[in-house]
Amino acid sequence: MEEKRIYLCSSKELSLKNTFECGQCFRWIKGKDGSYTGISGENAARIFEHDGGIYIQTNNGNSEYWHEYFDLSRDYSKINRELCIDDFMRRAIAFGAGIRILKQDEWEALCSFIISQCNNIPRIKGIISKLCERYGKEVCIGDTKLYTFPNSQQIAELDYGSLEFLRAGYRVPYIIDAARAVASGMLLFEELRDDNTANSRKVLMKQNGIGPKVADCFLLFGLGKLDAFPVDTWIKKAQKFYDGALNYQKFGRYAGIAQQYIFYYVKETQINK
DNA sequence: TGCCAGGCCGAAA
DNA sequence: TTTCGGCATGGC
Numbered sequence: 693m694e695e696k697r698i699y700l701c702s703s704k705e706l707s708l709k710n711t712f713e714c715g716q717c718f719r720w721i722k723g724k725d726g727s728y729t730g731i732s733g734e735n736a737a738r739i740f741e742h743d744g745g746i747y748i749q750t751n752n753g754n755s756e757y758w759h760e761y762f763d764l765s766r767d768y769s770k771i772n773r774e775l776c777i778d779d780f781m782r783r784a785i786a787f788g789a790g791i792r793i794l795k796q797d798e799w800e801a802l803c804s805f806i807i808s809q810c811n812n813i814p815r816i817k818g819i820i821s822k823l824c825e826r827y828g829k830e831v832c833i834g835d836t837k838l839y840t841f842p843n844s845q846q847i848a849e850l851d852y853g854s855l856e857f858l859r860a861g862y863r864v865p866y867i868i869d870a871a872r873a874v875a876s877g878m879l880l881f882e883e884l885r886d887d888n889t890a891n892s893r894k895v896l897m898k899q900n901g902i903g904p905k906v907a908d909c910f911l912l913f914g915l916g917k918l919d920a921f922p923v924d925t926w927i928k929k930a931q932k933f934y935d936g937a938l939n940y941q942k943f944g945r946y947a948g949i950a951q952q953y954i955f956y957y958v959k960e961t962q963i964n965k
Numbered sequence: 966t967g968c969c970a971g972g973c974c975g976a977a978a
Numbered sequence: 979t980t981t982c983g984g985c986a987t988g989g990c
Contacts, residue, residue: 715971809972812989816971819987861986866973903973955971 695738695749695834701764703741707790711762714956716913717794718804718817719824719841729836732761733797736833751833763792763916771946780930781950784957791956793949794913798881799874800841801914805906806866819860826857847871866901873899885915892917912948923947923954930958 700706712720712728720730727740736751737758748758759765776782796804808816820841827846828839848871855864873879879899884892889911896907904925911920923943943950 805971808970810970810985811972811987812970814990815988818989859987862973862984863986901973905972909971959971 695751696753697747697749698755700739700746700748700755700758700762703744703746704790705764705768706746706762706792708739708741708746710788710791710956711794714788714791714952715813715959716909716952717796718808718813718820729833729838731831731833731838731840732800733757734829734831734840735761736831736836736838738833738836749833751831761795763795768792768949771949775943775946775950775953777943781953784950784953787957787960788953791949791952793916793918793952795916796913797841798910798914799844799871802870802874802902802906802910803841803844803847803867805909805913806870806901807860807863808909809863809866809901809903809906811863819858822858823855844871844874848875863901869900870902881915884911885917889917889919889921893920908951912951918948919945920948920951923951926951926954926958930954 708726708728712722712730717730719732720728722728723738725740727738729738730736734752735754735757738749739758740747748755750758772785776785804816804820807819811819824839824841827842831838831840847868850868850871852864852868855867858864860867870879874881879895884895887895892911892915893904893907896902896910897904902910904922908920908922911917
């Protein structure tokens with residue numbers, strides 16, 4: 693049966709390509725018709741552009757979930773105006789027009805970015821896909837079969853050898869150690885969310901296999917901390933390839949989004965090659 | 966065939 | 979505090 697389609701927002705507010713393909717998420721599959729199909733929690737969706745609008749079909753009619761997932765109550769045009777402080781940022785924002793910072797499931801985001809370290813996007817997607825197919829629950833949308841991301845308790849109970857099939861190498865202990873920390877309550881997402889970003893970052897980095905990069909990605913994409921820092925790391929990286937001066941201190945609480953724009957711009961324009 | 970990937974760890978300087 | 983080799987695997 694065809695799911696009812698629901699209007700989500702204007703296509704100016706959300707670019708599917710820039711949002712799904714900028715490297716912040718790994719579970720959206722592009723169809724031949726240009727639509728994307730994906731899953732978050734037990735919510736599956738097909739999302740597509742039509743006549744200047746973004747529409748969504750869901751497996752359960754829960755459009756509120758996706759409203760939050762796509763951060764639709766936040767005024768990104770206002771943020772972009774504030775971030776547009778020089779030519780570099782103007783170009784970075786233009787390049788990533790329509791990127792929205794997704795509010796992903798916390799455990800899935802943490803685990804995914806542990807897997808992402810020193811890895812390429814197709815392989816990251818492959819490892820996550822294998823993990824979900826083996827331990828996740830089947831969820832269907834239309835005739836597409838998807839799998840939920842296994843929860844931390846499930847992974848915590850496994851031994852290192854049982855994830856050999858992932859072919860994830862040295863990341864396997866990191867995945868299982870993180871799952872055990874989360875499942876046991878040693879690592880509490882609520883506390884990390886409520887604490888300030890700097891403290892949360894320190895706590896995360898005490899965990900085996902979580903360094904500054906994984907911590908920042910989790911803070912931004914898992915906990916929605918838009919001030920996830922240090923954005924200056926990315927600015928310095930970007931500045932190696934760009935002559936313009938950039939005052940990152942002005943980025944304030946939107947530094948995280950700036951980080952994403954910068955990373956996407958630098959990476960996709962290949963100026964770091 | 967070889968380089969490199971949205972890094973992290975631990976030892977050495 | 980910074981630097982650097984090693985790590986496990988496969989995409990391109």
